[in-house]
Amino acid sequence: MADSGVAGDRAPTAVSGDTSGPDDPGRVAPDPGDGSGYKADGLSKHTDRKAVAYFRDQWGAADEATSHIKDIRTVGRYLRIYTNLPESAGNSSHAITLCERGMTYLKANGVKDPVVFVQARFGENGNPVLANILGPSDGTCRVTHPAPN
Numbered sequence: 596m597a598d599s600g601v602a603g604d605r606a607p608t609a610v611s612g613d614t615s616g617p618d619d620p621g622r623v624a625p626d627p628g629d630g631s632g633y634k635a636d637g638l639s640k641h642t643d644r645k646a647v648a649y650f651r652d653q654w655g656a657a658d659e660a661t662s663h664i665k666d667i668r669t670v671g672r673y674l675r676i677y678t679n680l681p682e683s684a685g686n687s688s689h690a691i692t693l694c695e696r697g698m699t700y701l702k703a704n705g706v707k708d709p710v711v712f713v714q715a716r717f718g719e720n721g722n723p724v725l726a727n728i729l730g731p732s733d734g735t736c737r738v739t740h741p742a743p744n
Contacts, residue, residue: 643669649700660692665716667697673710674701682715682723686737690725694736698728711736 638647646667654661666677674697684690690713701709708730714722726736 638666641666641668643667643674645704646674646697646700649703650696654696660689660696663689664693672701672706672708673712676711676713677716677722678713678725679716680725682718682720682725684715685723685725687725691736694726694728698736 646669647664650661650664650667656662663678663680664676665679668675668677676693676697678684678690678693680687680690693713694711697711697713698709701711709728710730711726711728712724713726713736715725716722724738727733727738728736
């Protein structure tokens, strides 16, 4: 096994089922009957190995924001960055930085209208979204909430 550079986890040296292409860089097709890895609390067979390598190579595991990454998963133009950050870290500097870097990654891979979600560690509410960009009409990674009624 090779060191993935993400939060001290180790990743396999080869990824089976790689379906890379411009709209799904490094994506590994999930097994619909497999529930393992759903917490995204570490690398799994659903991990986008290409994205993990990109973050490791661009910023290194010692980078403060990158050190919070537990898993990165891609499906089509959607990139999900799972972290060990608490649910209370919504719109934090680390969450925003990871979101912006996710956009850079997708754009560098030719993805049109990319969508990025940075998510908190698994808890009572699953993996809550801490930062996101929802497509071309969303100009910031900040999560906005509707005004209360």
